[in-house]
Amino acid sequence: MNTPLLTVTQLNQYFSHQHILKALTFTIQKGHIVALVGANGAGKTTLMKSILGLTSFTGQIYLNGQSITPCHHQALSAVGALIEYPGLYPFLTGRQQLSLFATGANRTARVTKIIEALSMQAFADILTKHYSLGMRQKLGVALALLNQPALVILDEPMNGLDPQATKELRDLILWAQAQGTTFLISSHLLSELQRVANDVLVLDHGQLIANMSMPAFLAQQRPTYELVTNQDQRAYQLLRSAGYHLVAATPIRVLITPGFQLNPLLQLLLTNQIQLQRIQPHTEDLESSLLTMLKTVNH
Numbered sequence: 306m307n308t309p310l311l312t313v314t315q316l317n318q319y320f321s322h323q324h325i326l327k328a329l330t331f332t333i334q335k336g337h338i339v340a341l342v343g344a345n346g347a348g349k350t351t352l353m354k355s356i357l358g359l360t361s362f363t364g365q366i367y368l369n370g371q372s373i374t375p376c377h378h379q380a381l382s383a384v385g386a387l388i389e390y391p392g393l394y395p396f397l398t399g400r401q402q403l404s405l406f407a408t409g410a411n412r413t414a415r416v417t418k419i420i421e422a423l424s425m426q427a428f429a430d431i432l433t434k435h436y437s438l439g440m441r442q443k444l445g446v447a448l449a450l451l452n453q454p455a456l457v458i459l460d461e462p463m464n465g466l467d468p469q470a471t472k473e474l475r476d477l478i479l480w481a482q483a484q485g486t487t488f489l490i491s492s493h494l495l496s497e498l499q500r501v502a503n504d505v506l507v508l509d510h511g512q513l514i515a516n517m518s519m520p521a522f523l524a525q526q527r528p529t530y531e532l533v534t535n536q537d538q539r540a541y542q543l544l545r546s547a548g549y550h551l552v553a554a555t556p557i558r559v560l561i562t563p564g565f566q567l568n569p570l571l572q573l574l575l576t577n578q579i580q581l582q583r584i585q586p587h588t589e590d591l592e593s594s595l596l597t598m599l600k601t602v603n604h
């Protein structure tokens with residue numbers, strides 16, 4: 306049975322008279338990785354800050370049955386977070402900083418383990434004032450995961466990470482999930498989120514426009530064939546006049562509707578002396594699903 310770790314009900318947030326978060330209601334299941342996506346300014350960081358009690362809001366937020374408000378943070382001992390840029394002490398090394406924030410049993414062992422898991426050995430003993438953006442980001446993520454919190458909130462955790470570090474972070478997130486950790490992660494690197502997330506929350510202008518499992522989200526898109534010809538513009542006009550449902554022009558993408566058959570389409574191109582250079586089924590990714598969804602809502 307699914308058990309919610311986090312329950313958010315009718316969450317509203319205002320900056321002066323601007324309505325930023327609009328009546329958000331959702332739950333996050335224990336042990337799930339939840340992707341929080343949306344355009345710039347949609348309200349992702351503000352939502353994360355609200356869950357962390359860092360900004361005023363109206364509505365209810367419950368973590369493990371305990372209420373979170375800007376004045377009541379007790380429940381937050383079970384949360385690790387990286388929001389915007391990690392706040393680091395410039396005159397401590399990464400290892401010293403991790404040791405300072407480590408709580409509970411096996412502290413030294415956990416610090417060593419997280420340094421190894423994120424391949425931070427080469428710079429763990431250097432003062433953080435000398436860190437690059439990627440090194441700072443890794444240390445921020447390490448701090449969020451260090452005390453094995455029930456919920457980890459990561460705002461753009463892949464910022465500044467190279468492909469190798471991004472892969473290490475992904476592996477670490479999946480490893481922590483296997484230990485029972487729940488994640489809420491925002492990122493503009495949608496292909497990365499698609500690889501780890503179980504569920505998706507889509508924010509648009511402060512409203513929750515989708516809340517579903519990742520497979521359900523991706524399945525919303527209907528399949529298409531992608532065509533490349535020697536006369537794409539003519540082919541596009543021809544197919545459109547023939548009644549095909551085209552969802553993109555460059556490259557041409559034809560919707561596979563019920564009863565769709567490829568042969569008549571190929572015949573049509575051939576009889577009009579258009580050469581087909583490439584054809585392939587198009588598999589949707591999170592990015593195109595999201596763009597379609599935002600377009601549908603805003604038009």
Ligand SMILES: Nc1ncnc2c1ncn2[C@@H]1O[C@H](COP(=O)(O)OP(=O)(O)OP(=O)(O)O)[C@@H](O)[C@H]1O
Pocket residue numbers: 320325343344345346347348349350351352
């Ligand atoms: N401290 C603040 N004072 C006033 N307005 C703010 C403040 N912080 C955020 N906002 C506004 O709230 C809205 C949501 O911002 P938020 O940073 O939550 O969006 P986001 O989805 O995280 O965007 P991005 O993807 O660019 O990080 C924006 O319109 C922003 O201008």
